[in-house]
Each structure stands twice: as structure tokens, then as C-alpha cells.
Amino acid sequence: MTKRLWDITELYFDPKRQHHYETLFTIGSGYLGTRGAFEESYPGDTPATLIHGIYNHIPGALVPELVNAPNWLPINVTVDGTPFQVILNVDKADFMTPPNGLALGYSRSLHMDTGLLQREVLFRAASGNIVRLTFSRFASLHDQHVMAQRLTVTAVDGSPAITISAGIDTHVTNAGARHWSADRQIKASGSRCAVQVTTEPSGYTVGMAAALISDYPTHGITEGLRASMTISFTLQQEESRIIDKLTAIYTSRDVINPLETAEAKLEEAAVIGYQMLFDAHCHEWEKYWTTADIRIDGDEEIQRAVRFTTYHILIPTPRYDERASVGAKTLSGLGYKGHVFWDTELFLVPPLILSQPHLARNLLMYRYHNLHGARNKAKANGYQGAMFPWESTDTGEETTPQWSDPQPDGTRIRIWTGDSEQHISTDITYAILKYWRWTNDREFLLKHGAEIVLDTAAFWGSRVEYNAEQNRYEVSQQIGPDEYHENIDNSVFVNRMAQWHLQTALDLLEWLRANAPADADRLTTALDLTPKRLTHWRDVIAKMYIPFDREQGIHIQFPGFFEMEYIPVPKYHPRTRSVQEIIGHARTIQSQVIKQADVVMMMALLGEDLSVPAGLDVRQVMINNWNTYFPRTDHGSSLSPAMHAWVAARLHLNDEAYEMLHHAAHIDLQDNKGNVRDGIHAAACGGVWQAIIFGFCGLHIDANGELALDPHLPAHWREVNFNVYYRGEQRTFSVKNSV
Ligand code: BGC
Numbered sequence: 001m002t003k004r005l006w007d008i009t010e011l012y013f014d015p016k017r018q019h020h021y022e023t024l025f026t027i028g029s030g031y032l033g034t035r036g037a038f039e040e041s042y043p044g045d046t047p048a049t050l051i052h053g054i055y056n057h058i059p060g061a062l063v064p065e066l067v068n069a070p071n072w073l074p075i076n077v078t079v080d081g082t083p084f085q086v087i088l089n090v091d092k093a094d095f096m097t098p099p100n101g102l103a104l105g106y107s108r109s110l111h112m113d114t115g116l117l118q119r120e121v122l123f124r125a126a127s128g129n130i131v132r133l134t135f136s137r138f139a140s141l142h143d144q145h146v147m148a149q150r151l152t153v154t155a156v157d158g159s160p161a162i163t164i165s166a167g168i169d170t171h172v173t174n175a176g177a178r179h180w181s182a183d184r185q186i187k188a189s190g191s192r193c194a195v196q197v198t199t200e201p202s203g204y205t206v207g208m209a210a211a212l213i214s215d216y217p218t219h220g221i222t223e224g225l226r227a228s229m230t231i232s233f234t235l236q237q238e239e240s241r242i243i244d245k246l247t248a249i250y251t252s253r254d255v256i257n258p259l260e261t262a263e264a265k266l267e268e269a270a271v272i273g274y275q276m277l278f279d280a281h282c283h284e285w286e287k288y289w290t291t292a293d294i295r296i297d298g299d300e301e302i303q304r305a306v307r308f309t310t311y312h313i314l315i316p317t318p319r320y321d322e323r324a325s326v327g328a329k330t331l332s333g334l335g336y337k338g339h340v341f342w343d344t345e346l347f348l349v350p351p352l353i354l355s356q357p358h359l360a361r362n363l364l365m366y367r368y369h370n371l372h373g374a375r376n377k378a379k380a381n382g383y384q385g386a387m388f389p390w391e392s393t394d395t396g397e398e399t400t401p402q403w404s405d406p407q408p409d410g411t412r413i414r415i416w417t418g419d420s421e422q423h424i425s426t427d428i429t430y431a432i433l434k435y436w437r438w439t440n441d442r443e444f445l446l447k448h449g450a451e452i453v454l455d456t457a458a459f460w461g462s463r464v465e466y467n468a469e470q471n472r473y474e475v476s477q478q479i480g481p482d483e484y485h486e487n488i489d490n491s492v493f494v495n496r497m498a499q500w501h502l503q504t505a506l507d508l509l510e511w512l513r514a515n516a517p518a519d520a521d522r523l524t525t526a527l528d529l530t531p532k533r534l535t536h537w538r539d540v541i542a543k544m545y546i547p548f549d550r551e552q553g554i555h556i557q558f559p560g561f562f563e564m565e566y567i568p569v570p571k572y573h574p575r576t577r578s579v580q581e582i583i584g585h586a587r588t589i590q591s592q593v594i595k596q597a598d599v600v601m602m603m604a605l606l607g608e609d610l611s612v613p614a615g616l617d618v619r620q621v622m623i624n625n626w627n628t629y630f631p632r633t634d635h636g637s638s639l640s641p642a643m644h645a646w647v648a649a650r651l652h653l654n655d656e657a658y659e660m661l662h663h664a665a666h667i668d669l670q671d672n673k674g675n676v677r678d679g680i681h682a683a684a685c686g687g688v689w690q691a692i693i694f695g696f697c698g699l700h701i702d703a704n705g706e707l708a709l710d711p712h713l714p715a716h717w718r719e720v721n722f723n724v725y726y727r728g729e730q731r732t733f734s735v736k737n738s739v
Pocket of ligand 1: 336343481596637638639683
């Protein structure tokens with residue numbers, strides 16, 4: 001496998017795509033993420049550093065958001081007095097000596113094997129002298145409080161006078177929203193500078209300290225909201241200089257004195273130096289890739305794309321923090337305001353369970369620590385147990401906005417997901433069960449996981465409604481995965497998953513009684529799992545309404561679905577917009593157009609355990625479901641294509657499976673939804689990994705508790721190799737194509 005399959009490279013700079021690349025080229029350490037904005041900035045750029053857990057709710061704003069931290073990237077260079085910028089085009093008259101300089105060459109690569117972002121620019125100053133500038137940066141995976149930058153300046157033509165000014169800028173906002181109070185510490189002296197800022201009103205403090213490391217006298221200065229350090233020197237033709245900038249960061253979530261701790265950490269890092277920091281960082285990346293990398297022989301395009309999606313699963317996931325989780329847009333953009341959705345548990349957690357189980361555990365612990373918020377939500381809505389918020393932040397309370405941002409006509413749209421998208425509690429339970437089955441982490445299950453599974457089951461026990469006339473249980477006013485259809489009754493996804501949830505909870509309780517009786521007793525008392533309540537659960541399981549059309553042999557997404565307007569989605573191919581955008585919101589919600597995998601999602605999660613009426617062949621029902629719902633699906637959500645790829649592979653629909661995988665794997669790289677500027681589509685990244693491992697390779701735990709494969713690889717793939725953890729042991733798989 002050639003090395004270049006580890007790189008994503010931008011060969012020329014197109015200002016129209018700068019926000020797209022800022023997102024793609026985000027670096028991260030599981031503690032923070034920093035978008036790939038230029039060190040020297042560029043007009044209209046959107047630099048952002050997002051740190052886990054640092055949320056703030058500005059009075060008057062609808063909801064809290066993850067706060068853009070001070071910018072640690074700035075490195076400004078002047079060459080013979082010309083400020084370096086990526087200037088691409090100049091007036092013909094100025095071509096030889098453009099007054100603002102000219103970029104003669106440009107390339108930028110994200111090296112995914114080492115999490116290193118590198119840019120090389122050949123720059124001609126107004127004086128005519130030419131320099132090569134190579135910028136490198138990484139956020140240390142070995143020490144999450146350290147970030148490092150290196151600038152190599154080479155005189156290619158002439159003997160230029162170079163000035164470098166590097167620092168930290170606290171003049172940052174979230175697209176205009178100001179989160180940092182006016183009370184800031186900003187200081188600089190010699191080759192060191194530092195800042196400390198505090199969010200208002202949430203009161204989180206961030207301290208950052210930076211050093212500029214060179215052989216030259218360095219002057220520290222503060223200017224307005226920025227602290228910086230400056231050096232000057234002259235290069236002889238062909239001479240090179242390496243200048244390093246190191247930055248350390250702490251927040252009040254870590255320590256009581258973030259600024260002092262960052263300053264001390266900086267001195268430690270300065271002694272170690274860039275190269276050794278980088279070596280230690282690479283060592284950690286190597287460990288990540290040993291179990292996270294999927295090696296595909298026969299498809300270079302997918303190989304690179306899958307490394308890219310896997311990279312973006314790894315960089316935002318907290319390594320040492322159980323009280324933070326990964327938002328729908330990771331730490332790579334302001335989209336969805338850093339809020340955590342079901343995307344985490346059903347899309348990101350499974351790849352981590354198999355590749356980095358300790359990271360999966362951290363994410364599940366976030367839910368455990370926020371059980372209080374789920375209990376508050378259940379209570380506030382008149383239910384029992386724990387009902388997790390659809391969108392969650394640092395408090396664990398529901399933070400879904402009730403209204404959208406103003407539309408072009410000034411009106412706002414009511415957002416119902418926080419009220420009605422209740423399947424998230426089951427999604428969390430599903431992830432816990434998966435974690436338990438694959439890791440055997442008994443301690444987690446007994447101390448934390450079981451409580452979540454049982455208390456969210458208690459929620460469903462109180463949430464279902466008994467229809468005496470039909471002698472069945474129903475669930476009204478729901479939003480299933482298909483968010484185009486809001487506040488519907490009896491979503492088959494919701495009803496079947498709730499039934500599965502209750503059964504899982506009963507099985508777990510029985511297992512606890514046999515294997516950990518003290519914990520079973522403790523939880524029975526604490527969660528009030530009375531015999532009456534458990535009998536009720538059994539009754540719900542037996543009588544849950546699962547909408548099904550016997551004649552067609554299909555699940556019904558929800559009663560009434562097929563009575564709405566039928567719109568053949570494939571008729572709109574090829575398209576760059578969603579069908580919803582093409583036909584309009586009002587018509588979409590009255591039609592059979594489905595936003596994303598819904599019944600198909602249920603098939604991905606439950607496989608053949610679908611609850612199909614006796615006498616029917618489950619595989620046939622699955623095919624029928626696919627034939628019914630796939631042509632109606634818009635893929636208006638990035639969560640959709642990977643789930644379709646997974647299910648299609650299981651159903652041996654090879655062409656559809658590959659088409660959907662290709663789509664999912666390129667959502668961010670090709671920006672085929674047009675919104676990558678807002679951040680990476682985390683769920684799509686996790687979905688791609690699962691589609692390959694669970695779908696194409698068919699990795700599963702068999703009836704004897706052994707790992708087994710059932711591969712259906714695309715015809716042109718020769719081989720897929722990967723490692724996973726199973727019950728504490730690393731296992732290696734090599735799947736050869738038999739086609
Ligand atoms: C999808 C949801 C998803 C959310 C955040 C929405 O567009 O429909 O399923 O949780 O985006 O990614």
C-alpha cells in the first residue's frame with residue numbers, strides 16, 4: 001500500500017473552497033479540535049478551536065454552544081517587508097514585482113497516519129526575492145495539552161529579510177456571538193506569551209501559553225486582544241531556518257489555575273522540543289491505527305476515503321474525559337453548536353468498541369454522568385425513569401432549540417425533535433449492549449451500563465399507551481429516524497426498538513440476578529423495579545403494535561405512510577440538492593419521501609431480529625422492505641447512505657451497497673451535501689466503518705459467542721484486512737474476495 005493513501009492533498013488553493021478545506025484539515029487530540037485555517041489568516045476565513053466541554057449559553061440565544069477558543073495558530077511572516085499571504089493572482093502589469101507579493105506554488109496535505117497538517121508555499125515578495133515556507137502543525141496525541149507548529153523558511157532566490165510574529169489571538173467569536181468576557185489576561189515577554197479568558201455566563205476559564213523557539217532575540221508584545229512574539233533575521237540564498245512555536249492549554253475543567261498550569265506545561269514542552277514531541281505523538285497515532293485501520297486492497301479511492309473518515313472518528317473522541325462526548329459535527333465546526341445526538345452512540349461508538357474500547361467506554365460514561373438530565377426530562381414530561389435529551393451538552397439537560405434560526409423570509413420553524421425524537425434512549429441502550437457483548441467489561445456494566453439500560457426501560461414502560469379497543473400498546477407523537485415526518489403515531493422503528501429495549505432490560509436483569517445478585521438487588525431497589533412493573537414490561541413486549549402489511553410482506557414505516565403522495569425519488573437523479581429542497585418542505589412532509597434510513601436503519605440494527613409475523617420468511621421481508629423504502633429515500637441526512645450500504649451488503653445487493661458506500665465515504669471529501677464548512681459529518685464517518693466491517697465483511701458474534709465473518713465484498717476488492725478487539729484480545733482478520 002503506497003504511502004500516499006495516507007494523505008489528503010490540496011494542490012492549489014481555491015478561496016471558494018477554503019471553508020471546506022478548513023473542516024477537512026481539522027487536527028485534534030481528543031481534547032480539542034482546530035480547523036485548518038491558515039497561520040497568517042485569509043480574508044473570510046473561519047479559524048476555530050473547539051475544546052470539549054466548554055459550552056456557553058449567551059442570554060437571549062436559543063441554546064448553549066461549544067465556544068470557539070482563542071486562536072493559537074497565528075504566525076505572520078514578512079519577506080523584505082511584504083506580508084506573506086497566499087496571493088494567487090496579480091495584475092499583469094505587476095507580475096514581476098507585485099506590491100503584495102505572489103504565491104508561485106502551493107500544496108497542503110493532511111497526513112492521516114500522523115495527524116500532521118503541512119503546507120508548502122513558494123512566495124515571491126515585492127522585492128523579487130523568493131522564499132519557500134513550510135508550515136507544519138499537530139495537536140499532540142501524547143500530551144493533549146500541547147500543540148506544536150514548525151515553520152521552515154528557505155531563501156530560494158535572493159537574500160531576504162524575514163520577520164516572524166507568532167502568538168495567540170483572543171479576538172474570536174462564534175460567527176459573531178461573543179462568549180468570552182471582557183476581563184482577560186493577555187501578556188507577552190521575550191519568547192513567551194500567554195492569555196487567559198473566561199466564558200460569560202458559564203464561567204469556564206481557558207489558559208493558553210505559547211513559546212517561539214529560535215536562535216534569535218525575541219520580543220514579546222501585546223496589541224489589543226492579541227499577544228505575540230517577534231523575531232527578525234536575514235537569510236542567504238539557499239539558506240533555511242526552522243522556527244518552532246509550541247502552545248500549551250488548560251481549562252478550568254482540568255485544573256483550578258489554567259494559566260499557570262499552561263505556562264508550566266509549556267516550559268516542559270519547550271525542554272522536550274518539537275521533534276521529540278512529534279515522535280511521541282506519532283507513537284500514539286501508530287497505536288490508534290493498528291486497530292482502527294481497514295486495509296482495502298483493490299480500491300485506492302475508498303481506501304483513502306475510509307482512512308479519512310476513520311481519522312475523523314479518532315481525533316474528536318475524548319481520551320481521558322468521561323464527561324464530554326462528541327457532537328454531530330465533531331470539534332471541526334460550529335454546526336449543531338457542538339451538541340451531542342444519537343449520532344454518537346449508533347454511529348461513532350460501534351467502531352470504537354471494536355478498535356479502541358476504552359474510548360467507547362468514555363463516551364458511554366458521558367451518558368452515565370448525565371443520567372440526572374435524563375431523569376429530569378422524564379419527570380418534566382410526566383414519565384418515569386430516564387429519558388435522554390435529543391441534544392445534549394455539558395449539563396445533560398435537553399438543549400434542542402425549539403425554533404430554527406430565522407428563514408430567508410424572517411420566520412422561524414418549530415423544531416419538534418427535542419419533544420418527540422425519543423428513540424435516543426434506546427439508541428444509548430443499544431450501544432451499551434454492543435459494548436458489553438464485545439468487551440465483556442463487567443465492571444462497566446454492573447456499575448454504570450445496567451443502570452442506564454434499566455432506567456431508560458422504565459421510561460418506555462411509562463411512555464407506551466394501551467389501546468384497549470385493539471388490546472395493544474402504541475406510542476404516539478414520535479419522530480423516528482426519518483425526520484421529514486414529525487409527530488407521527490406508531491413509528492415501526494420506535495415501537496420495535498422500544499419492544500427490543502424492554503426485552504433487553506428484562507434479560508439483563510435476569511442475568512444480573514444470576515451473575516451479580518448484589519447489583520441486581522441494588523438496582524431493583526434504587527430503580528423501583530417492582531414485580532408489578534416487570535409484569536407490565538412483559539405485557540408491553542407481548543402486545544406492542546408493530547405496523548406490518550401481511551399482504552405485501554413489509555413493515556409499515558407508520559400507519560398512514562402509504563396513503564400519502566408517492567414521489568419516485570430516483571426520478572430526480574442526478575441531483576445536487578435533496579428532494580426536500582426541490583419539491584419544498586410542505587409537499588415533502590405530506591409525501592412518502594423519507595429523509596434517511598428508517599425501516600432500513602431498523603434492519604441494520606436488528607438484522608433478522610425484526611419481529612416478523614409467524615409464517616413469513618424474514619429474509620424475504622427484509623428484501624421487500626428494501627425494495628419498498630430504498631426508492632423512497634432522499635438521503636437528506638448524511639446518516640443515511642452508510643446504513644443503506646450496510647444493509648444492502650447483507651442482502652447481497654452488491655451494486656447498491658457499493659454505490660451507497662461510495663456516497664457515504666465522500667460526503668465530506670466531496671462536500672456532496674454542500675455544508676462541510678459547518679463541520680465533519682461524524683455519523684457518516686462512523687457509518688462507513690460499520691458498513692465495511694459489519695456489512696461487507698459481515699463480522700458478527702455467532703451463536704457460540706465466537707467471531708465469524710460472512711463476507712460480500714465488492715467484486716473489484718481483492719482483500720480487506722483489519723484488527724479488532726474482542727473481549728480484551730486483539731484479533732486479526734483477512735477477508736479475501738471469492739468472486
Ligand atoms: C438527522 C439526525 C441527526 C442530526 C445530527 C439530522 O439531519 O436527521 O438523524 O441526528 O442531523 O447529525
